[in-house]
Amino acid sequence: MAKNLVEFRHLRTSFHTEGGAVKAVNDVSFTIREGEIVCVVGESGCGKSVTALSLMRLVSLPGKIEGGEILFEGKDLLSASDREMRRLRGNQLSMIFQEPMSSLNPVLRIGEQIMEPLLEHQAISKKDAKKRAIELISLVGIPRPEAIFESYPHELSGGMRQRIMIAIALGCEPKLLIADEPTTALDVTIQAQILELMKELIEKFSMSIMLITHDLGVVAEMADYVVVMYAGKVVEETNVLELFKNPKHPYTKGLLKAKPIINQRVERLYTIPGQVPNPAELGNHCYFADRCESCMDICRKEYPPFKEYEDGHKTACWLYEKEGMRP
Template structure:
């Protein structure tokens, strides 16, 4: 199976008045054809910045992006603006967290779906509108002709997210990046959205890079899981292996934090402490002051991803042979 997206040593650093914020700091990631890869972690760990870096949607004046992001044979970081415009929406599409802030409030829904169809597929207005109505129906919205004439403020959050999906899949992209697509939705609508994404993926053999903090979504959608913490990948692996045999203490903590159906608990577990200030990071394991397994080496040296299973890696000193000599 070929890789459709290859990220090598991606670094996204922001220059601020107080110093450099290393939002993403040297990550490597692969998405294979027809595969769903989930990036999971707490808020502020670099998940969304990774997606925005891949799409080149960050303001260039305040950010320094380095490394390699390859989509097939294309180096995304070296593309010109016209080349990026051709790639976005056509080969790679993205669903954002807040559909209301992503859609134009003064344009009808149908016109907003028509735009990529006319731009990328070169459809005329009549055929583009017909296709837009078909897409609205495809994502499970009734009365598609009426909805095409509606404005964003006239639709519910669940309907708006379906419209975002319709826009994203309009040109049959090879890769769909979904940034917390169900965060603001209730559980019933969330399940419907996830089912829809799964069906679309199966029908078109599309690859998905899904960003979430919800382990339930990960368990339901992922083939492969990447766990991020403070801008770095701390563990990755096949979804079943990672859920059944998590290696990194942070991953273990995340899984312990999830309530278990049928099991009564006096108090839900939470990982102690807080995510470190990105301006105060030092040479160490960034999780050391929240970890019950912390050793002296953790406070002075950074662990790197090490193979701990057939397709599982973890960045933790617990799995370094060098400990036998410390």
């Protein structure tokens, strides 16, 4: 059994606005093991990215981590000093952001940006850092690495910029790579290449990946384990095969039902009815109740407990509680 690398324990992160506190991440707990790809899935605004930013301690005002623990190799990152976090970021913890053009510095050459974390975290000369940077550009499948080393971000295509982001993230061979929707802005062909590259690199570097996505096709392709989030909470988690074979939470079932299927023609794709609730007015009942086809009286009165029901399959739904089976 692989060791736990990261453990989220009752994490709470809020954004304080004029309209009140928005609970972006509300009592979230799950684990990422060594060598495992964990996909965090859900609609936009469900708290996926804020969970990752909380792990990196990059939540900025008006956001605030209100409580809980994030253990990395047994050490709570939320109590770590700023100096300790700077030592971990870009070294043992790396993150690929959603839009590479806004993450890369437009006035610095590609080579300088790859060299920066190497010079910051490793006892290495500029000459060796340059050599390593060119190796990394080649490793992520970009031809003419020496020429790319001297290029600026605007001179590269979207797919190449995303590969450069991966090269920067991999420079110090991190133990955990966080990928926040790394293929969203790319066309399908490039998307497949980037995902294949990430699978090859996880084997080469023996690292774990926390992959944030709303695309269930990416989940099926990449995940070992899946965490489904809705309105700031984890509503279901299990291994990837079990999730597609036997989804339990009505929200997960809705997501799977909404996905188009090859060779199956339909006039209109399924959509989950209703709207995501206002995160500033969530109350104490099940947040999915107003959109759920299986809603019962108790769903509108109490939030269901998050429990393990069988073979490590966990969910928060009154359908699986004896007291919640009454009409």
